[in-house]
Amino acid sequence: MSMKPELMKRMVKGPDGVEFEVEPLRDYYCEAPPTVMPAAYSKIVEDLFNWARSESIWILGFGTGCGAIEMRPLMTPRFDAYRYGIQWRPTPRQANLFVISGYLSTKTLKRAIRSYEQMQNPKYVIGLGSCTINGGMYWDSYNTIKRLDDYLPVDLYITGCMPRPEALLAGFQDMKKLIRAGKGEGANQYAENFAWYKANQKRVIHDWDMPDYNW
Amino acid sequence: MTTMTTMRELHTRLKHLFPLGELSEQRPDLAFVTVPAEFLRPSLLHLRDREGYTHLVLLTAVDWLEEGRFQLTYLLSKRTLGQDIGLRVMIPRDGATMASAHDIWPTAATYQRELREMFGIDFPGSPRVDEDFILEGWIDIPPYRRDFDTLKYAQENYSQRPGRETRDPATHMQQQLYPDGRQG
Amino acid sequence: MNFFAPDRSQYPATKTDGTLDIDLNSGKYLKLWQGPNHPGITGNMSVELTVCGDEVVEGRTHVGYLHRGFEKLMERRTFIQCFPIVCRICVPEPDFNEYCYAAAVEELAGIQSPERANWIRALILEMGRINSYLMYLGGQAGALGQGVIGQWTTYVRDLMLDRFEELTGARIYHMFILPGGVRDGLPEGFEQRMEVTLREIENTLKDVYDVMFCNAVFKKRTVGLGYIDPALLDSYGVTGPNARAAGVAKDVRRDQPYLVYPDLDFAPVIGQDSDIYTRADVRRRDLLMSVDLIRQILARMPRNGPVMAETPSVLHWQIPRGETYIRGECSRGEYGYYLVTDGSGYPRRVNVRGPSYTHAMALLERMIVNVNISDVAALMVSLHTYPPEIER
Secondary structure: OOOOHHHOOEEEEOOOOOEEEEOHHHHHOOOOOOOOOOOOOOHHHHHHHHHHHHHOOEEEOOOOOHHHHHOOHHHOOOOOOHHHOOEEEOOHHHOOEEEEEOOOEHHHHHHHHHHHHHOOOOOEEEEEOOHHHHOHHHOOOOOEOOOHHHOOOOOEEEOOOOOOHHHHHHHHHHHHHHHHOOOOOHHHHHHHOHHHHHHHHHHHOOOOOOOOOOO | OOHHHHHHHHHHHHHHHOOOOOEEEEEOOEEEEEOOHHHHHHHHHHHHHOOOOOEEEEEEEEEEOOOOEEEEEEEEEEOOOOEEEEEEEEEEOOOOEOOOOOOOOOOHHHHHHHHHHHOOOEOOOOOOOOOOOOOOOOOOOOOOOOOOOHHHHHHHHOOOOOOOOOOOHHHHHHHHHOOOOOOO | OOOOOOOHHHOOOEOOOOOEOOOHHHOOOEEEEEOOOOOOOOOOOEEEEEEEOOEEEEEEEEOOOOOOOHHHHHOOOOHHHHHHHHOOOOOOOOHHHHHHHHHHHHHHHOOOOOHHHHHHHHHHHHHHHHHHHHHHHHHHHHHOOOHHHHHHHHHHHHHHHHHHHHHHOOOOOOOOEEOOEEOOOOOOOHHHHHHHHHHHHHHHHHHHHHHHHOOHHHHHHHOOOOOOOHHHOOOOOOOOHHHHOOOOOOOHHHHOOOOOHHHOOOOOOOOOOOOHHHHHHHHHHHHHHHHHHHHHHHHHOOOOOOOEOOOOOOOOOOOOOEEEEEEEEEOOEEEEEEEEEOOOOOEEEEEEEOOHHHHHHHHHHHHOOOOEHHHHHHHHHHOOOOOHHHHO
């Protein structure tokens, strides 16, 4: 599919009458594919960095599906995820954990991919609910994806339909252990197998009208 | 005067004006009647302006694949009396098209967009009826049609995780009740 | 409140077919997507705004991010297999789906659910309504920057979810109301614990009233904004508190009573000026009325009796050809299920009519013109739309 017209190179006339050329892909998007981030130069420093990363996981506040309704009680004093250093951030630039809360329709998958690619390294993905594992209750639906880790690199799954906030907190504890053990390598996996992920995504999203890599 | 007689009286009044079908009363406050396609707009206008059925509750379609027809159901409601009347319109499946009702009720435009996308029924003149409403980048036949097999589509287009078992309750109960293989 | 009068000569003229004449290359207009990843959106839909300066000139609602094809999936499942999937259509208030589906199937199959089951169904629906209103209050205040109220209301909503868990076994998706009745009766001591929860809710609502409704900033931002003309209510299909705040007493529980509502004492809560403040106030008073209704239901409910009628076995349950429409008053408006059967063991067509279908599309696109960008979120939340029921 072709790109959207506003992404094409064209001449634009400003309000003061001056015409100038605009090339959005070059001006606003990054052309380079993601690169693999190497570990720090010594193991002690890497362990320190991993400890720091695990103690301040900031979640992207993008409720992609059903599970988003159990994320809201997490941020209230009863279940209190803030004491673990876990916050909700509205913008992907300030988040490093993307919780895919439930099923993903292909329309949301496109936006989820874009949000994921806008997050900065190191970033992690948690698949919440059984829909991310094998399609869950919508296993015969024509609009939802059945396996999340074909499209995004998933570090941890939390099962349930839907998982309670306590299950989410237990999942976050497991995530912390994973990061501290140095196994939170989802972003590097994405960069290494970039072509494979992109091929899977493009097979499912039929109107791919954006650049391959966003920022 | 009970609501049932009011529905029947309404039907009698309308039959003088339009060639309606039989009134099938589902409940005292809900009845369905079949209208020919060319009399749909006049009957909608008459019901809205003269009879007080001012609320368009629903506009939906049912796919009768065996008969080769779509049934469009316009459900109108008169809140003051608490009554609903459903107008059924049968249109042929191939080249399905219907006169638009968006100037009678602005919300009909939304319903018509959905029917266009999901069933392929065209409503010429309805605002933005060709735009993508729910699906994005859909390349197959309209999905709510009966001849679209959603399981086959899901299995072909999305990669599955191996190891799923299905315990279909009908099969399970069949084996329990009739282990010798009868159909029951 | 407008402190300046915008220069109308900048706005485009409408063409004869009603569309606007916006030239995006002229540099006067900007397209802003208040998209699916946005804290000011209830759920997962997006509004594509075209703004001129600070005012919105045109808005288009985009839905479909949560489309799972329920109506198609239900055609592949038998009647009893459909009921677990049905509650997932509306995520924050799932019980109405279960009730409307169960009532539609019962009506077409000729099954009568027992008296005690109807009382328990009404109890669950009212509990769900309270949860939905609490979430709405948190969202409405949060859209204007008052985050504390969201914390309080989510906390008492959790207490009510505890009651749900005690009664049905699950917090969010209860799957308790099925064709034929409900799954079980009330546990021991449920009434006392429910009374404790209701008192907690009332205390919190007192605080919410002081902090939110008596707040000068909230009043200044919401009074007079988002006006719905009472003459447009029927042509735009506005139901529920949106309509009641305009002075029209449209309540399905009063107009076409279902379940046990003829036996309960209540009156529809209405407001006079249909702006955002009145809609929030109508919902708050409706919440308190629901608390009272739960007390009435628990007091008047029959103590014993069957909770489930006899339903045919799943192998043999076939419903003769027919169609019906069942409606209920959910917290957002009129919720309805249109069910068509054709004599086989599978439904022929299930169509879910959610109230947000009309509120979020035609009504919002009309109301969003000439609104300041910072008020768009408040306006959208005040219509109380939940996107999953728009695109199912």
